Amino acid sequence: MxxxxxxxxxxxxxxxxxxxxxxxxxxxxxxxxxxxxxxxxxxxxxxxxxxxxxxxxxxxxxxxxxxxxxxSTPVADPARETAWTQWLRSLFVEFGAEPPKALRTIxxxxxxxxxxxxxxxxxxxxxxxxxxxxxxxxxxxxxxxxxxxxxxxxxxxxxxxxxxxxxxxxxxxxxxxxxxxxxxxxxxxxxxxxxxxxxxxxxxxxxxxxxxxxxxxxxxxxxxxxxxxxxxxxxxxxxxxxxxxxAADEAYRAALAGPGAYRTVLTPLISGRPARALANRFTALAGDVPVPDYPIAYDAGKALNAAAKARGEHGFGAQWAGQGAPLAxxxxxxxxxxxxxxxxxxxxx
CATH class of the missing domain: 3.20.20.70 (Aldolase class I)
Structure with missing residues (x-):
């Protein structure tokens, strides 16, 4: 069959x-x-x-x-994780928050x-x-x-x-x-x-x-x-x-219908593993700080998105989308x- x-x-x-x-x-x-x-x-x-x-x-x-x-089972690395949250710290501060003191395997x-x-x-x-x-x-x-x-x-x-x-x-x-x-x-x-x-x-x-x-x-x-x-x-x-x-929120839906749909980006920054998302402020980040293992890095990414959303900024969400997004x-x-x-x-x- x-x-x-x-x-x-x-x-x-x-x-x-x-x-x-x-x-x-x-x-x-x-x-x-x-x-x-x-x-x-x-x-x-x-x-x-x-x-x-x-x-x-x-x-x-x-x-x-x-x-x-x-x-694979993530390997905790407190030094790398601290370096990661400190690299993101200025963004947390922008939205009146502090990065997590420790990252979890979520x-x-x-x-x-x-x-x-x-x-x-x-x-x-x-x-x-x-x-x-x-x-x-x-x-x-x-x-x-x-x-x-x-x-x-x-x-x-x-x-x-x-x-x-x-x-x-x-x-x-x-x-x-x-x-x-x-x-x-x-x-x-x-x-x-x-x-x-x-x-x-x-x-x-x-x-x-x-x-x-x-x-x-x-x-x-x-x-x-x-x-x-x-x-x-x-x-x-x-x-x-x-x-x-x-379950996509309104910001995700709006981004999918907007110009960002024409330029998706493959990045490990949000979660710790390569993933394709709509272009936004998170995908635009650049640096040479090693990213923690998946899904430990995602703990920081989710915290940053929550802090940004609380201040009306929706550019740090995990707005996953493929290259065919403009056809949605x-x-x-x-x-x-x-x-x-x-x-x-x-x-x-």
């Missing part, structure tokens, strides 16, 4: 799991419309994930995806979170996806044993091969155009920065796993192009940020899926 048939999808589309932006309501609306809706639980704990899964299931009986972060990696694994095994969501890396053999076996279809983001052919060897069912080929965090397994390793087209085709040609194309895809023509490259589906995130079911069309999530279905059908005539 192929990917679409297994999940009962009527359109080859996954709504990307965007931590802090996608919501259970959005996932349910997308799934009910015939695509695969997603929630991201990497920024919460097992209790929070349980509540999100319960809300999705209360809203739909269709398959959905639960995404977790599998980043997100626990799935690789270190036995409670999250136990929850997912108990809840058995139809799809579980991994970002930033791969979990242990034991975790993969436990989730497969509960019938979950397993997806993993990859940014290179080597990562796709590792996913296949680990027992992943489908890989999400994330091109450099994609918004949000790069899914690369090792952010310290050289990044070939492959675009969606090249990466998708390379992984499809490898032939070991079905491929979902992700990065810069915003309309039915983009989905059609992904399918022509041999992908089984496309994953779209930025296209859904402007939907009313999204704000509309309800289900309506967007139907629009994409019609556009894809036109491209297939």
């Amino acid at each position: 192929n990917f679409l048939e297994r999940l009962g999808l009527s359109i080859p589309l996954i709504q990307a799991p965007m931590a802090g932006t996608s919501t259970p309501e959005m996932a349910a609306q997308v799934s009910d419309a015939g695509a695969l809706g997603s929630i991201a639980v990497g920024a919460t704990d097992a209790a929070g994930a349980r509540a999100m899964i319960a809300e999705v299931r209360a809203r739909t009986d269709r398959p959905f995806n639960v995404n977790v972060f599998v980043h 997100y626990r990696s799935f690789a270190d979170d036995a409670d999250m694994l136990a929850l997912l095994v108990e809840q058995a969501p139809p799809v579980v996806s991994f970002h930033f890396g791969l979990p242990s053999e034991e975790a993969i076996a436990a989730l497969r044993g509960r019938g979950a279809l397993l997806l993993a983001s990859v940014t290179s052919l080597d990562e796709a091969r590792a996913a296949a060897a680990a027992g992943i069912d489908v890989v999400v080929a994330q091109g450099i155009e994609a918004g949000g965090h790069r899914g690369m397994f090792d952010p310290a390793a050289p990044d070939a920065q492959l675009g969606t087209m090249a990466l998708t085709r390379l992984v499809v040609r490898e032939g070991s796993l079905p491929v979902v194309a992700a990065g810069g895809i915003m309309d039915g023509a983009g989905i059609a192009a992904a399918l022509d490259l041999g992908a089984v589906a496309a994953q779209m995130g930025t296209a859904f940020v402007g939907c009313p079911e999204s 069309r704000p509309m309800p999530a289900a309506q967007l899926v139907e629009t994409l279905r019609e556009e894809l059908a036109m491209c297939r005539r």
Whole structure:
């Protein structure tokens, strides 16, 4: 049985799991419309994930995806973290605040979170996806044993091969155009920065796993192009940020509709890992101070954004977006899926 048939999808589309932006309501609306809706639980704990899964299931009986972060365990470095907060200090002072005295590991990696694994095994969501890396053999076996279809983001052919060897069912080929965090397994390793087209085709040609194309895809023509490259589906995130079911705040929505959409920036400054965002005051920062590990650096980034927002400055938010951002069309999530279905059908005539 192929990917679409297994999940009962009527359109080859996954709504990307965007931590802090996608919501259970959005996932349910997308799934009910015939695509695969997603929630991201990497920024919460097992209790929070349980509540999100319960809300999705209360809203739909269709398959959905639960995404977790599998980043390397961060290494605390008090000296580096102090240097980082002092480098940001003038910005905090600008908004009448002081930087945090110490930075915390605000997100626990799935690789270190036995409670999250136990929850997912108990809840058995139809799809579980991994970002930033791969979990242990034991975790993969436990989730497969509960019938979950397993997806993993990859940014290179080597990562796709590792996913296949680990027992992943489908890989999400994330091109450099994609918004949000790069899914690369090792952010310290050289990044070939492959675009969606090249990466998708390379992984499809490898032939070991079905491929979902992700990065810069915003309309039915983009989905059609992904399918022509041999992908089984496309994953779209930025296209859904402007939907009313999204958790994006008004400043994020306004920025997505503004001139910054034409110039996205890939930066590690906000969180400690490379991520593509709309150009704003945070992405414009420059310096040679080493950034703390992800997600320790994100603790400082979130504190700075909170201080700035309290004074009416919205240029320090994590306004993640891909290079296709100018093509965004704000509309309800289900309506967007139907629009994409019609556009894809036109491209297939």
